[in-house]
Amino acid sequence: MSTAAATSPTRQIVRHGLLIAAALVMIYPLLWLISSSLKPENLIFNNLSLIPEKLQLDNYVEGWTALRFSFTRFFINSFLIAGLAVIGNLLACSLTAFAFARLNFRFKKFWFALMLGTLMLPYHVTLVPQYILFLHLGWVNTFLPLIVPKFLAVDSFFIFLMVQFFRGIPREIDEAAIMDGCSPWRIYWRIMLPLSTPVLATAAIFSFIWTYDDFLGPLIYLNDMRDYTVPLALRAFVDATGESRFGQLFAMSTLSLIPVFFVFLAFQRLIIRGVALGALKR
């Protein structure tokens, strides 16, 4: 094989050496975060060793309740918003995508073009008017501005993803169902959705991660600490403790990364494939 040159032992060792070095640089900050969260305050900044001399969880225990509300509350808020956002995105985007991929109606191409157009629109343009709208609806300081838009399919990116997938499902399947007198609703619910679990899972994973990580939305709409999501609580932690209590801050930061990390571990293949499709930017 011509790749023999590339697989000579020394070249392979050099290659792996470089890759391992790069991998270490990449994860060093994260390991440092975890290790610092386990160290007593006075050792964090004058001890480069990643392995704490003695494992202590004080930072986690004290950090959890350091703010006016405990992190139990912030995690519940975050999961509630992210969970409902996932459901909203899956339902609304798949309904829309089904209409675009399978149903025929007047002006379909026109609406589809507009939907693609919204993909390009930066969020800044609608930020102020949306805020004014939600203010007038009395929704500021509730979770509604973060959840309701998902039930109205504003994440056109997921619609696009699902349209692509639905188009790949053989038409014979729903044509046979129409012959048998199936309504569009039944075709959507009983045939399309069950056949589309890969794309639904991808959409669910990315909506969860994006909503869970979202900072600007909660920052604008949630002012009461009772309603804070985890990212907002971390920012409040920085403001409240200033340049002290880093151990606790790092402990809570570590905890805040765990849900996304586990989603990554569990769905690595789907996530990587989603990114490789070229459609997902993160």
Added chain:
Amino acid sequence: MATVADATTIAAPGRSQSAASGRAGSRLRRGMRRNAAGYLFLLPWLVGFFGLTLIPTIASLYLSFTDYDLLTAPRWNSGENYAYAFFQDGRFWSALGVTFHYVVWSVPLKLIVALALAMALDRGVRGISVYRAIFYLPSLLGSSVAVAVLWRQIFGDAGVVNQLLVLVGLNGPSWITHPDYALWTLIALAVWQFGSPMIIFLAGLRQIPQDLHEAAMMDGAGPVRRFLKITLPLLAPVIFFNLVLQTIDAFKAFTPAFIVSGGNGSPIDSTLFYSLYLYIEAFANFRMGYAAALAWILLVIISAFTALAFLTSRYWVYYEDEGR
């Protein structure tokens, strides 16, 4: 005989006409039912499109020509916001400058690192999935507040970077609070998240037929020549895609600048990203009209960049199926 024939020929069109109108009627009804079904499925999106996208976009354009503080009704000021931004507002220009600086450095660096590691991982590397996972992880976690908080400490006065510099006998500044370096810590944070363009490059590299490289090697082409003459041209569409996507994304960056600067673009506005300035104008100073104008200026900049990229792409992006 003739009359009978006439009768049938006359009758026939009549019958077919009525049949046709009946069919047209049922087709119309079926069409309407189909339309109804289509629009019923589209309903949530239509409500969202009009209520949360189209009307707000128009409203935003209108507001950009007004003074509006949420308390009193918007007051038309005929383009004063734009004039103020361009001719009087120094912060607007520094925000624009910071953002351009960030885009111009972070995007190419990120893409170069992504391509280099994608090539190092391409074909025949054992444990590719482990490396890929480790390289990709920062992209997934990197946009979180937690990582921005971490970054603030890593590049802080007594942070890890300075501790490592001490080991080699250097005394680093406080990167985060120094106006010359603060933006570079954010660029470093962006480059650290090279994982997703890397994965897209990896997918692109797999599409390049191995026999092209083998043929070139037969002809005595070295790795540099093969990279310049085979890999780069064949990867151009993927590079183009990554470039456009990452640039638009970099223009929109908000969270890292907010956390690292403590929410105000400090020190001395050196990390005042455009999005951060827009946020401050809208939600700290309640100058909603001005913020809307800033949003429209950004929309024009991003659209102009995208248009430019697509217009110039035919000179440097080679599509394999062209002319087929």
